[in-house]
Amino acid sequence: MSDPRPIGVFDSGMGGLTVMRALMARLPSESFVYLGDTARLPYGTKSADTVRRYALQAAQALVARDVKTVVIACNTASMSLPALREALAPLPVIGVIEPGAEAALAAAPDGPVGVIATEGTVKGGAYRAAIRAAGGETVPIAQQACPLFVPIAEEGLVNGPIVEAAIRRYLDPLLATVPKPKALLLGCTHYPVLKTEIAKVAGPDVTLVDSAITAANAVAKLVDERDIASNAAVRSIRFLATDAPDRFANVGEIFLGQPIDPGLVELVDLQ
């Protein structure tokens, strides 16, 4: 049996396109509809209440497009996962936090694990809780908020003096913690585009864990287990943005790793 309904992917903006990219590669027969809440980004500096309200509105817009599952491709919004699962049940909802935490533990079973993320994600402590819940009860965890990584990535900067200075600003104190992290979790969907430079500063003895890839693996497993995979020969890819669809197509290319046809980006109002 084939379920041709699309998989819904949600992010505060364009960073979640790194998850979309991993999903498209991992699940070549699946259709996708991606919603970026570009009118209200960034979520990383917003309160938990506001993020929850925004995430619910976005998830409901995807449900209205008949998706078979919702992927919260936004670390900050993943904090609202319990509320989203309750609101959308029985539709399955997958976040990026749990798969990332599991992958970090697989890379460094006894830790230490370093987590770099937005201010909101770090303060919310979701990765810490997920690592504990996944069996890492005694694993040392060091967290570091990196507020400049998102605007730097959205400017299309992936190397050069600004990127290097920003990475050093955040990673130097984190790597100087005793004991030094063995695994470094990229806890924001924007960060994979900076992965090469982050790896240079972190050095070869630190394993980088990309939560976009680990989330894609989790979705593949879910689709298989629930028997809702599609075997369509041709899939559809659509994008929804709450503001500036042209800019979405333009900047989004950095994160999706391929050009986005502006004609495929629809402007939607969530309010």
Add this chain to the structure above:
Amino acid sequence: MSDPRPIGVFDSGMGGLTVMRALMARLPSESFVYLGDTARLPYGTKSADTVRRYALQAAQALVARDVKTVVIACNTASMSLPALREALAPLPVIGVIEPGAEAALAAAPDGPVGVIATEGTVKGGAYRAAIRAAGGETVPIAQQACPLFVPIAEEGLVNGPIVEAAIRRYLDPLLATVPKPKALLLGCTHYPVLKTEIAKVAGPDVTLVDSAITAANAVAKLVDERDIASNAAVRSIRFLATDAPDRFANVGEIFLGQPIDPGLVELVDLQ
């Protein structure tokens, strides 16, 4: 006659506190109520329609607090000045664009004038139009969007390698234009906190024009002309934020140049 009603000041976030700071210094007997739309910042990457809608909601929230004039301390939102003036009439509304354009022409009557601002302000062309309207019909104008300045300033960075690399990224091409600008207009309320480092890169032959100071002068003139000045011995200062009032108090200190008591920051909902 004394008019003790407060002056309303509006910005997308905390950058407008540089205007507030200039206003408080220029008008020591006036009370102020400042509204930062922190839930929906930044405005710089949003469409003109969205910015107009948000600015109207914010201005109406200030009117509900019985202000005697509204200062749009946000360059991006100043583009919506005609719509705001129409909606709030007969209440006077002042933006930062016109005073800044006039000051730039005063500093370099024949130009060239350089304008640095957010992506939205540069694309909207408001400074170009205001310089033309203020008598600079033939003055050469060069514009440069500086998207990283706002997140850098909001991180509290005012010097160091990231600041220097970012200033060079944006100013080097602008200063290399032929002819080189004689006046450089800081067309975003966040930029005054980077003024010292910007001046170092621009060099002594470029006059920096700070639109916070020029806007404060314009408000002082208006209050005087309309005979709505206050002669109160004790004034009140209040802050409204649409999200994360604690963060507002914390980060706002950078821009206001003095500590903000978190108890003075009220959370408001504009929707």
